[in-house]
Amino acid sequence: MKATIYDVAKAAGVSIATVSKVVNQTGNISGKTRERVIHIMKELQYQPSVVASALTGKKTSTFGLLISDLANPFFAEVARNLEDQAQAEGYSIVMCSTDNKDDKGLNYISLLQRKQIDGLIVACEFSRWPLLQESIPEGFPVVLFSKDIPSLSMHTITVDDYKGGYVAIQHLIALGHRHIGIVTEDSPSGEYRARGAKQAMRDASIAVNEDWIVTVNSSLEDGLAGAARVLGTESRPTALFTCNDLLAVGSMQSAQQLGLRVPDDLSIIGFDDTILSRIVVPRLTTILQPIPEMAKETIQLLLRQSDTPDMPKQKIMFQPQLVEGNSTTAVVEQ
Amino acid sequence: MKATIYDVAKAAGVSIATVSKVVNQTGNISGKTRERVIHIMKELQYQPSVVASALTGKKTSTFGLLISDLANPFFAEVARNLEDQAQAEGYSIVMCSTDNKDDKGLNYISLLQRKQIDGLIVACEFSRWPLLQESIPEGFPVVLFSKDIPSLSMHTITVDDYKGGYVAIQHLIALGHRHIGIVTEDSPSGEYRARGAKQAMRDASIAVNEDWIVTVNSSLEDGLAGAARVLGTESRPTALFTCNDLLAVGSMQSAQQLGLRVPDDLSIIGFDDTILSRIVVPRLTTILQPIPEMAKETIQLLLRQSDTPDMPKQKIMFQPQLVEGNSTTAVVEQ
DNA sequence: ATGAAAGCGCTAACAG
DNA sequence: CTGTTAGCGCTTTCAT
Numbered sequence: 001m002k003a004t005i006y007d008v009a010k011a012a013g014v015s016i017a018t019v020s021k022v023v024n025q026t027g028n029i030s031g032k033t034r035e036r037v038i039h040i041m042k043e044l045q046y047q048p049s050v051v052a053s054a055l056t057g058k059k060t061s062t063f064g065l066l067i068s069d070l071a072n073p074f075f076a077e078v079a080r081n082l083e084d085q086a087q088a089e090g091y092s093i094v095m096c097s098t099d100n101k102d103d104k105g106l107n108y109i110s111l112l113q114r115k116q117i118d119g120l121i122v123a124c125e126f127s128r129w130p131l132l133q134e135s136i137p138e139g140f141p142v143v144l145f146s147k148d149i150p151s152l153s154m155h156t157i158t159v160d161d162y163k164g165g166y167v168a169i170q171h172l173i174a175l176g177h178r179h180i181g182i183v184t185e186d187s188p189s190g191e192y193r194a195r196g197a198k199q200a201m202r203d204a205s206i207a208v209n210e211d212w213i214v215t216v217n218s219s220l221e222d223g224l225a226g227a228a229r230v231l232g233t234e235s236r237p238t239a240l241f242t243c244n245d246l247l248a249v250g251s252m253q254s255a256q257q258l259g260l261r262v263p264d265d266l267s268i269i270g271f272d273d274t275i276l277s278r279i280v281v282p283r284l285t286t287i288l289q290p291i292p293e294m295a296k297e298t299i300q301l302l303l304r305q306s307d308t309p310d311m312p313k314q315k316i317m318f319q320p321q322l323v324e325g326n327s328t329t330a331v332v333e334q
Numbered sequence: 335m336k337a338t339i340y341d342v343a344k345a346a347g348v349s350i351a352t353v354s355k356v357v358n359q360t361g362n363i364s365g366k367t368r369e370r371v372i373h374i375m376k377e378l379q380y381q382p383s384v385v386a387s388a389l390t391g392k393k394t395s396t397f398g399l400l401i402s403d404l405a406n407p408f409f410a411e412v413a414r415n416l417e418d419q420a421q422a423e424g425y426s427i428v429m430c431s432t433d434n435k436d437d438k439g440l441n442y443i444s445l446l447q448r449k450q451i452d453g454l455i456v457a458c459e460f461s462r463w464p465l466l467q468e469s470i471p472e473g474f475p476v477v478l479f480s481k482d483i484p485s486l487s488m489h490t491i492t493v494d495d496y497k498g499g500y501v502a503i504q505h506l507i508a509l510g511h512r513h514i515g516i517v518t519e520d521s522p523s524g525e526y527r528a529r530g531a532k533q534a535m536r537d538a539s540i541a542v543n544e545d546w547i548v549t550v551n552s553s554l555e556d557g558l559a560g561a562a563r564v565l566g567t568e569s570r571p572t573a574l575f576t577c578n579d580l581l582a583v584g585s586m587q588s589a590q591q592l593g594l595r596v597p598d599d600l601s602i603i604g605f606d607d608t609i610l611s612r613i614v615v616p617r618l619t620t621i622l623q624p625i626p627e628m629a630k631e632t633i634q635l636l637l638r639q640s641d642t643p644d645m646p647k648q649k650i651m652f653q654p655q656l657v658e659g660n661s662t663t664a665v666v667e668q
Numbered sequence: 669a670t671g672a673a674a675g676c677g678c679t680a681a682c683a684g
Numbered sequence: 685c686t687g688t689t690a691g692c693g694c695t696t697t698c699a700t
Contacts, residue, residue: 052693076410
C-alpha cells in the first residue's frame with residue numbers, strides 16, 4: 001500500500017500535523033524534526049495525495065483545456081505550449097477536443113468542474129457562446145484563447161486578427177499585387193482576418209472584387225475547392241490571402257492542378273505559421289501567431305485569477321508577424 | 335457555494351446515504367424518493383465531487399498520457415484518438431510531453447500518481463527503460479503505446495514495425511526498384527522498420543548497399559540532410575524508404591534541391607500516414623498505422639487492468655497497411 | 669515547537 | 685427501503 005501521512009507520522013514519532021507542516025513548509029518546525037520527517041518521507045517514498053489535499057480546499061494543480069481538435073497542427077502546437085507553461089508552474093492539463101460542438105464542450109466543462117480543476121482554457125468555438133458563460137461559475141478562472149467574443153465578459157488572449165489580415169495584404173501590395181483574392185474561414189477570427197485584409201486593400205485604393213472572396217470550412221479540401229472557385233474566374237487574381245495555413249496549402253494544390261506556378265503565377269500567403277507552412281514547397285509565406293508568448297500569458301492570467309477572483313477582465317492582444325517564405329513574389333509586369 | 339450531498343439530502347428530506355445511492359444507482363431506493371432526489375439535484379445543480387469520491391477509494395476517471403511531443407503531428411493524432419476513446423468510456427486524459435527525457439517522464443509519473451490517475455499510457459521513449467518500470471507500482475494499469483520494449487513486462491500496443499518496413503520495400507520492389515536507400519530514425523521502432531526493410535531486400539535477392547542507409551534524428555532538416563547523403567552518392571538509388579513521414583518530406587525536399595523529380599527520378603515511401611503525407615505534392619506513399627483501433631485497444635486494456643490487476647501481460651500488434659500515394663512509381667527501364 | 673481534533677464531500681458497511 | 689456512522693488522507697485552528 002502507498003504510504004500515507006499517518007505512516008510517516010508514526011515512523012517519525014510525530015503527529016500528522018507536524019508532517020503536514022513540513023510538507024507544506026508552514027508553521028514552525030524545529031530543524032531537527034524537519035530533518036527526521038524528511039528522511040522518513042524519503043524512506044517510505046511518501047507522496048502526498050493531491051486528491052486528499054484538494055478535498056480540504058487546496059488546489060488540484062490541474063487546468064482544463066477545451067480545444068477544437070488536438071489533431072490539427074495549429075491546435076496541437078497551442079496545446080503543447082500551454083502544457084509547457086503550465087508544467088513550469090507545477091500544473092498539468094486535461095485536454096478535451098470538442099470539435100466545436102456546444103454539447104461536447106458543455107459536457108466537458110461539467111466533468112472538469114466535478115474534477116475540481118483550478119482553471120479552464122477555452123480554445124474552441126461555441127455556436128452559442130452564452131451557454132459557455134452560463135455554465136461557468138462567477139469568479140472561476142477562465143481564459144479565452146485565440147478567440148475574442150466581445151459579448152463575453154472573460155479574460156482573453158488573442159492575436160490581432162484584423163491586423164494580421166491587414167499586414168498580409170500590405171505585403172502583397174508591397175510586392176506589386178493589385179488583384180487579390182481571399183479564401184476565408186467561416187469563424188470569428190476568419191472574419192476579422194478577412195476584414196483586415198479588405199481594409200488594407202481599400203486603404204491602398206485597390207478594388208475589392210467579391211468574386212474573388214470565398215468563405216469555406218477549414219480543411220484541405222475546402223481550401224482546394226475554395227481556391228479553385230476564385231482561380232477559375234475569367235480574370236483571376238495574382239495573389240491569394242488565405243485565413244490559415246491549411247487553406248493555403250489547399251490553395252497551393254488547387255493552383256498546381258490549374259497549372260499555375262506558385263509564386264510565379266500566383267502568390268499565396270497563409271496564416272498561423274504551423275508546421276505545414278514549413279513542409280510545403282515553396283515554403284509558405286504566412287502570418288505568425290506568437291504562440292509561446294500567448295501560452296505563457298494565458299497560464300499567468302489563470303494563476304492570477306486564482307489569487308484575485310474579482311480581477312478586472314483583461315483582453316490581451318498580441319501582434320501577428322509576417323514570416324516571409326517563398327510562396328509570394330513580386331508581380332510580373334505584363 | 336457549490337451544492338454538496340448534504341444540501342441535496344437536506345432539501346430532499348433524506349439522508350446523504352440515500353442521495354449517494356441514487357447518484358451511484360446502488361442499493362434499493364423507492365421510485366418516489368429517487369424521483370424527488372433527482373429533482374432536487376437538478377434544482378440545486380448538484381455535481382458530485384470526483385475528488386471526494388476518489389478519496390474513498392473510487393476512480394478519478396482520469397488517465398495520464400506520457401507522449402514525446404504533442405506538437406508532432408503523429409503524436410497529436412495519437413493523443414486525439416486516445417482522448418476520443420477515453421472520453422467514450424467516461425475518462426479524461428492528462429497529457430504530458432516528455433521530449434523523451436527520462437527525468438521529465440519520471441517527474442510526470444510521480445505527479446500523476448499523486449493525482450491518483452487510474453492508468454497510464456506511455457507513448458514516449460526512455461533512454462533507461464527500467465527506470466520506468468521501477469517508478470510504477472506493481473499492478474498499476476499501464477499500456478506502452480506504439481513501442482515495444484521486450485525487456486519490459488508491460489502491456490503493449492504496437493504496429494508491426496518490422497512488417498511495415500518489409501511491406502514498404504515489397505511495394506518498391508513490385509514497382510521494379512532494385513536500388514533502394516533507407517533513411518531511418520535512431521529509435522527502437524526505427525530500427526525494426528529498417529530491419530524489416532533490409533530483410534525484404536534480401537528476400538528478393540537485392541543487394542543492401544550500406545552507403546545508402548543513413549540513421550538520423552527525426553526532424554525535417556535531418557530528413558533533408560540524410561537523404562542528401564544518400565542521393566549525393568556516385569550511383570544513387572532509384573527509391574528511398576524513410577522511417578516516418580517527416581523524414582520522407584525532408585527527403586522530398588532534398589530530392590527537389592538536387593533536381594530530382596519525385597516520383598519520376600526518385601520514388602519515396604514514408605511511414606505513419608500523418609497529415610503531412612496528405613499535404614505534400616505528390617501525395618506521399620506511406621505505411622499507415624491504424625491509430626484509431628490502436629487507441630481503442632489501449633483504453634480497453636487500461637480498463638481491463640483495473641478490474642483484473644494481475645492480468646497476464648499482453649502484447650497486441652496491429653498490422654500496418656500500405657497507402658499508395660503518388661510519390662512512388664514504376665522504375666523506368668534505362 | 670508540537671499535537672488533538674474537527675472537518676472537506678463522499679462511500680459503504682451495518683442497523684433498523 | 686432508509687439512516688447512522690466510520691473512515692478516505694490531508695489541512696488547519698486552537699491548545700498545550
